[in-house]
Amino acid sequence: MTSTRPVTSAEVRWAEAGELPGLVAVEHAADGVFAQMGIAFPAGTTMIEETDDPSRVLVAGAPPVGFAMIGWVDGLVHLDQLAVHPDHGRQGIGGRLLEAVCDHAASTGSAAVTLTTFRDVPWNGPWYAQRGFTVLDPAEWGPELAVLVAHERELGIELAPRVVMRRLLSGEAGGSGPR
Structure with a gap:
């Protein structure tokens, strides 16, 4: 029996430089889904427009239907953005991207992956919690993470309660969970 799911949606790989401009449409479409929660992002550049480095x-x-953009914050891999075009949602693409980020982080020696997200949006805070991320108290933030959160507030991104989350990649407590 042949699967009806497009094979191209399952493949996770590093971006090529020429693909970065096309990811803007993916991010805009994914951001549009937040309207159902009453969240409309301020005008300005998207996260993906702020990088020209496909190694991130x-x-x-x-062509790509979703992406995960990463950086380093306080010596840990930080998930800057995870976006899947809503036409390709609910197919596990976001989960595969997230696992690829965690696998990459572990391979580089990062002890954890951090991120900032909306606390109550079902496909944000609760979704990450189901995948092994836990909320960090501000006292647990490193200096770079504190600056990043302050910068998000300055940009007007805190349109609903936000949290900082972390997934530990080794050890007993908060390990990476099932693969």
Whole structure:
């Protein structure tokens, strides 16, 4: 029996430089889904428009239908952005991208992956919690993470309660969970 799911949606790989401009449409479409929660992002550049470095971006599909953009914050891999085009939602693409980020982080020696997200949006805070992320108290933030959160507030991104989350990649407490 042949699967009806496009094979291209399952493939997670590093982006090519020429693919970065096309990811803007993916991010805009993914951001549009937040309107159902009453969240409308302020005008300005998207996260993906702020990088020209494909080594920071994992993509799913060819052409890409989702991406994860990463950086380093306080010596840990930080998930700057995870976006899947809503036409390709609920197919596990976001989960595969997230696992690829965690696998990459572990391979580089990062003890954890951090991120900032909306606390109550079902496909944000609760979704990450189901995948092994826990909320960090501000006292647990490093100096770079504190600056990043302050910068998000300055940009007007805190349109609903936000949290900082972390997933430990080794050890007993908060390990990476099932693969």
